[in-house]
Amino acid sequence: MWEWRNGASRLAMGVVVAALFAPMTVEAASFTVTTGTTDTAAKTLTTTDTGTVQSGATLAVTGAAITVSGVSNAPGTTINNAGTITATGRGIDLTGAATPRNLTLNNFAGALISTVNDAVRLNTSIGNGTVTINNSGTIVSSTGYAFSLNGNTSATGTVLINNDSTGILRALAADAIRASSGTTVITNSGLIDSTASANRAINLNSDLTTVTSFQVINKSGGTIQSLDDAIRVTGSGATATTTSGTYLIDNSGTIQTLGTGSGQAIDWRDLGSANAMVRIINRATGIISAADNDAIRPGLNTVIENYGQIIAYGVTYSTSVGGVRPSADAIDFGVRSGTVYNYAGGVISGAKNGTASDPGGDITVYNYAGATIIGRNGAGVGSGGNATIFNYGTITGAIDGVSTRSDGDGIDVDFRADIVNYGLIQGTGARGYDSGNRLNNSEGIAFGGGTVQNYGMISGAGAGIVANNDSNTDNTRSGVAATTITNYASGTIVGQSSYAIRFENKTGTSADNDTIVNYGTIIGNGTIPNPNGVVLLGDGTVDPANGTLNGVTYGAGSARFIRGDGSAIQMGEGNDVLTNYGTIIGNTGRAVNMEGGNDTVNIMKGSRIVGLVDGGAGTNTLNYNKVGLGEANRAALMAGQTVNIGGTLYTSFQIVNANAPSFSALAGASAAGIANLFDNLPLNATGLGVVDMLDKVASSGDVSAALSQLSPSSYQSLGRIGMNNVQQTTSLIGQHLTQNRINGLGTDVSGLGNAMAMFDGGMFDRSFGGDRALAAVMAFPGSAGSSLAEAGWGTGVADAMAYAPINKAPALRPISVTADHGFFVTSGASFAREGARADAPGFKANTVNVLAGYDQRLSDSIVAGVFGGYAFTRGETDSNGSNARISTGTIGGYGTYQAPTWFATLMGLYGFSDYTTSRVALGSFNDAKFNGDHYAIRGTVGTDIRVSGWVVTPEIGLQYMRVMTDGFTERGGAAALIVGSDSAESLRSSVGARFAYDYAYNGGVLTPELRLAWLHEFSDGIRGINASFADTTLPGSFVTATASGIRDRGVLGAGLSGKLAPLTVLSVNYDAIIGGSDAVTHQVMGRIKHAF
Known part of the structure; x- marks a missing residue:
């Protein structure tokens, strides 16, 4: 037993001696570093301790400056810095497994926290606690994060970061803020910066299923900037597709990326969950910009509300098959779907497209009066999927004068689009060739079919509207859906140097059956392509497009098949219907070609058509519902002749229904001669002024009185x-x-x-x-x-005069x-x-x-x-x-x-x-x-x-x-x-x-x-x-x-x-x-x- 005691005593003594030579453990306690002093001792805080560094004081530590450990129930641990905290490790390190953790860091104006590693780290779950960081000074890390929050895995915890107008959060070699689970709210009025290296200003990188809410509120005067993405959500696999959190950016300041090869200003594309609520608000003073990339890459079902500026500058021009151009879009949904609201004063401007998506990315865009969406080398609104677009402002597809490859379409949707326009949709130019080496053309709208309701202006430097897909694999140029266009009385559709409307579907299904109802104005310009011409690709080879059009089968490269026939409206194949109450002008001399199929043309009261109306191949019906079609012209048209009815030329209609009388049938005696002239017009009487005049007569409530006005x-x-x-x-x-x-x-x-x-x-x-x-x-x-x-x-004069001689009478x-x-x-x-x-006008x-x-x-x-x-x-x-x-x-x-x-x-x-x-x-x-x-x-x-x-x-x-x-x-x-x-x-x-x-x-x-x-x-x-x-x-x-x-x-x-x-x-x-x-x-x- 003695021996045991002796042995035990020797063991105990050894432990004691070893302990004497081990580093001393810092006990947790509140501390104060007073003004004018420098403290080099590491500090530890717990529970409700308070650590204070006064103004003019310095806490300079080798290693971690302040460690926060242990349970800290509310109000939790408080750190107040009015002086300087430096560390060769981390500045503030929250560690330990105990929860909850509550911490408040106040870094006052003029104060500095400067570290080699993370300035602030949450290295543990905070449970349902709250970490609040209020910064009015400067917090900077030379190798780590300014704030490393990704050690927190709690879905119930809250992190609040408030960076005041004098506040600076900066990381020199990493992300400035690495966010994580639970609820994170970052409110910035100052500067959050990661431009010293290719990193991100704010990066939410964690298991997204543990994210409850992630919010960035960037106030007016606030700047969030980086070389890589300014604000990013990083997720992968199931965590990105099942998250049900709320994701919000509310920007009144500036969110930007800088430099050649920069990242996106906002990259949330990893968010692929239909259960998440994703919203980006850019206020009137807000600027979201990327120097050399897309400005915004939204997540699935993102709602973007813009009152300010969203700009992709795209300083780098890349070389592709068709030429050189930038690739940066203002908003690129990729395969994600979402909605954009661009309000009055809002500008969405992309170096390539204003908006874009890939196949599978269906987008909805509301562009309000006073708002602008522009693709400076592409489409104003582009989509590789489907799209729904409501425009009250201006949507522009343009060219920049530098690129050798530009396709300036107002709207370019590869699949179906439903478009309502009260404003201006315009394509202002094109240059070079597309990715398939086909010559680029500028259209107001290019889509695969759908609906267009136009109350405003749709204009293309080339064509007005085209429904096709010139890059489909079967080379038929067919789109995906039948098209219905309604052009209302205030609406104008114009092709500045080509047709106004062309449908190219040739599927052999109901997708070929298109409809146009026109109350407004439709104008086609340009020239009539040589029907025997051959269209070449940019490399000199023949364009492989081929197929049957208007009853004729055309081989590869046919100009008639690819470029059309010069008519203002070309309806394509299918059983199409054109109903006209308004004005259609074909400045090539051709107004309408119904082309293949059994088509119907309804000429209504008010119709003005300048140029030839060709029923095309098939059995075609003309329903003439305005005054002017006499029996002689009806018979001539059915006999295969070209006739002039009311100033418009018609041909190739096999069924002709005259639902209104001739001019002569309604003319009074004073205008019978004019009526007869109108009923027997020569084929050259098709000038716009003449047609307009004839239509006013035919559309008048009193045709006889209108004819009389034309008489002397x-x-x-x-x-x-x-x-x-x-x-x-x-x-x-x-x-x-x-x-x-x-x-x-x-x-x-x-x-x-x-x-x-x-x-x-x-x-x-x-x-x-x-x-x-x-x-x-x-x-x-x-x-x-x-x-x-x-x-x-x-x-008595009478008597005197009566008897006096004439020459003696008194005067x-x-x-x-x-x-x-x-x-x-x-x-x-x-x-x-x-x-x-009845036969004479009144006068005064x-x-x-x-x-x-x-x-x-x-x-x-x-x-x-x-x-x-x-x-x-x-x-x-x-x-x-x-x-x-x-x-x-x-x-x-x-x-x-x-x-x-x-x-x-x-x-x-x-x-x-x-x-x-x-x-x-x-x-x-x-x-x-x-x-x-x-x-x-x-x-x-x-x-x-x-x-x-x-x-x-x-x-x-x-x-x-x-x-x-x-x-x-x-x-x-x-x-x-x-x-x-x-x-x-x-x-x-x-x-x-x-x-x-x-x-x-x-x-x-x-x-x-x-x-x-x-x-x-x-x-x-x-x-x-x-x-x-x-x-x-x-x-x-x-x-x-x-x-x-x-x-x-x-x-x-x-x-x-x-x-x-x-x-x-x-x-x-x-x-x-x-x-x-x-x-x-x-x-x-x-x-x-x-x-x-």
Whole structure:
């Protein structure tokens, strides 16, 4: 036993001695390194211990600076660094197997943690604990990670990293942050950097099935950057395909990779689980960019919301079969599927494509108004799988001017695509050859089939839309699905240098049956390929594509098979349907080729097609649902001829259904000639303006009225306006003659009653008897007696005069009986209108007229004179807005004869006019300037009857007028006319009476007057106006019949005349001329005359 004890004692002593020489274990305890000191001792913290390095203090340790071990329940262990922590190993190392682990690290502004190995490591599971790192200073590792979190395998733990605006997290030779399991939230306002070596700024690399949530929130001003991927999720096998975690990037700052050969800004392609929730948000201030790679590689079902910029710069150009170009896409889904929302202000720009995917990668893209997606050397939106695309903004496929291989398609989808466009989809150019050495072409949309609903613009530098797959292995160029395109009224589809739409499916199945419904505009350009030409590949060999098209089998390299036939729309094989309400323009002369199959073309009201519509091979049906297909053209088309229907050429239709009448069947009498011309158009009448005009007529709610607008019928109003103007002029002269006759001898004897008394008394005779004259004068009411009284003759003057010799009679006050000359100025304004009739448009015309004249008494019974004047008319010649301005000069002469019991007047005039017209036809203005002239002769006979102080003057007259216009050519659109000369004439009688009464006042006389008359037209009958269209594609002339003039009119007028001075007479007059068909003319006239 002693020996045992001795042995045991020796063993115990050995252990004690060995322990004395072993390194001392640091006991866990809180610590503080105070300002101005340097501590080189390693520290250990546990549970709720706190370690503090004050400002200006340094903790410099060989090995690990601070080890955190043991269970640390909340709130856990705290490390506060305001100074400097350096270590040749790790800075902070959380170790041990005990859980939970709670840790808070606060690295304050100005503080530094600098290590050789990891700055912070989680080397154990943290259980359901929380590790929080708040950095406002600098944390840097020279060989390890700034944060190595991948030792944590707990799905229930949480790691929170907050890097403030002054914070820097940097790794010089590894990833800056290596994230792991559980919930990780990285909030950055500062800099997370791994650009010193080809590593990642943030890399989630662990068993992804243990990831609950991984979030990176990069705030405005924050930068996350690296040479390799800036943010990556690394997973493999089942862990990547079964994870059900939430993955989020919310970026308002900058996430970027730098340098040639860089990685992606975001690479989450390893995420292949349908159970994961994957979301990337790039805010308005956010920039996600890659210097030389794809900007984003999303995981499966990733939702990308972009308000900012996502850019792949692609500085490296790679060489391939077709040429040199970059390969970087802004968003490359690879085999993954996902959704992109690009909001207003958002830009997605790829050095190659804006978006891309590989076969199996189906994508959905929403590009909103004000947003842009551009592939600078490829497609704006590309997909190697299927795609659904809603565009309200701009999607562009372009070329950069550097690459020798560029395929700028707005949208390029290899398989099926469903596209709704309200914005702009454009391909702006192509260069070089594709991967199969086929010549690149720029299309607005290139896809394998599907649907397109277009409300905006789809344009290709080459073609507008093509449905095919030119790289399929059977060389048929067939796509995968039937295509339906609906182009709405606001939509435009244009091929800038080639066809607008082409379908190339030749599967022999229902996938060949395509449909187009067009309400908008579809335009094809370019040239017609040589049908016998051969298409070569880039290496000079023949393109192997071959097959049957439009009933013809073509061998390899056929230009007709590969390039098409130059039509704006080429429907390909299958039983296709084209329904057109809008405009289709084939600037090659070919608008539509339905090609093979039993096809149907529906021409609807509103359809405008410029170019040939070819039914192609098969049994084809034309359903013509707009006005214009006559029986003769229908029969000719069914007989195999090419015919022009409504301005569009049609051929190769075996079944023709006319569901609307011809133009002639709907035309009124005034437009019968035009309708006949439209129903028998020559084959060259296919200009866009002509077709547009024909369509407006055919689509009008009132075809007859629309045809009438094209006729020169509104010009017949010029003749009637001219006649009204002549009537106004003759009325002015007629009023002058009447008042000249009754007022022409002077002031003191003015008034119709006084004149009649003087006439009866013989004072108009040059050898009148004094006794009779005096008696007549004394019988005058008022003025004559007053004049004698004022001369002092008194009441016995009659007796004295009666017995006095003529040569002894006392002189009367001067009364201008011997005034033989007169000068007058008269002016009038007329406001005329006529209502529309079945065979004549209505019109309105306002005219002002000024005349001046001179007359002279040639004898006691005869007065003659001359006059001249000017008139200006502004008129509306129909109800469509057509108008005319007419300037007219007039000269003429007149005379009157006064017998004892009757009188007669005669006048004649000649006028010359300048016309400026604008005829509105179907909304277009057609202007012209031309000349015309007119002449008129008028005579009247009447008598004056005195009845109880009234003078009643019945009068009859007859007037002949002729108004002529020269021929002219309008300036305008397709509706412009060449109009022949026109001549309208009138023979008009008048029967009426005037009623006048003299009122004496203050030595003067006022004479009011009332007039009534009936006018009857004997001439102004139906005539023809010859015209033809100025557009030479509408040859032939036509005659437009005018309406006859209104036969009967009534005149109701009133006037007032009086003296301003002994030799000056002023008169005003108003007449209303009223006829049928709402024909009303109001004339207001004024006249001043001075006798001498």
